[in-house]
Amino acid sequence: MGEYRKNNHVPGHLYAAGMVYMVTARTYRKYPVFNTPEKLGTLQGVIQERCKVAGWDLRAWVVLLDHYHFLARAPDDGNIPWLVKSIHSKSAILVNRMDDITGRRVWYNYWDTCIRSETDYSNRLRYIHLNPERHGVVKDFREYPYSSYKIFFESNDDIVQELNTASRSFDMDAEDDY
Numbered sequence: 001m002g003e004y005r006k007n008n009h010v011p012g013h014l015y016a017a018g019m020v021y022m023v024t025a026r027t028y029r030k031y032p033v034f035n036t037p038e039k040l041g042t043l044q045g046v047i048q049e050r051c052k053v054a055g056w057d058l059r060a061w062v063v064l065l066d067h068y069h070f071l072a073r074a075p076d077d078g079n080i081p082w083l084v085k086s087i088h089s090k091s092a093i094l095v096n097r098m099d100d101i102t103g104r105r106v107w108y109n110y111w112d113t114c115i116r117s118e119t120d121y122s123n124r125l126r127y128i129h130l131n132p133e134r135h136g137v138v139k140d141f142r143e144y145p146y147s148s149y150k151i152f153f154e155s156n157d158d159i160v161q162e163l164n165t166a167s168r169s170f171d172m173d174a175e176d177d178y
């Protein structure tokens with residue numbers, strides 16, 4: 001893909017333009033806040049919209065009732081804390097309105113990981129799309145409407161081929177494995 005480069009001296013929470021990051025966040029106390037198709041669709045829409053507004057190239061995502069994962073490429077002024085904060089505040093306002101609750105804390109925390117190789121990228125891509133199977137939400141990840149799978153299905157035969165033949169075990173960072 002030609003977009004990976006050595007990234008030797010990036011400390012803690014500085015973000016490098018052009019690098020791809022995986023972001024995982026879960027709800028406060030793992031409460032199943034996004035427990036209807038409408039709420040899942042809303043969260044999916046907020047992630048897409050906020051990434052677009054902030055200039056992040058969203059590559060893959062999955063949203064579930066108590067967490068999400070996404071993979072996105074940073075713009076020049078990429079700031080993950082700002083991006084996540086904007087996703088969390090907007091989705092919390094919308095879901096609280098849907099549930100007619102005021103001021104409920106929706107989100108707890110998040111993790112981000114810089115993707116450092118094409119192998120890592122492809123592992124994460126598979127991990128994200130197979131996630132609904134992993135969490136037992138569907139028997140077949142192709143049935144799950146709240147991930148980027150269908151977009152990849154329509155646009156990238158190689159990825160679909162790889163997913164369909166993918167092994168269901170992954171070598172992932174423990175803290176991301178949720």
Ligand code: NI
Binds near residue numbers: 177
């Ligand atoms: Ni998950």
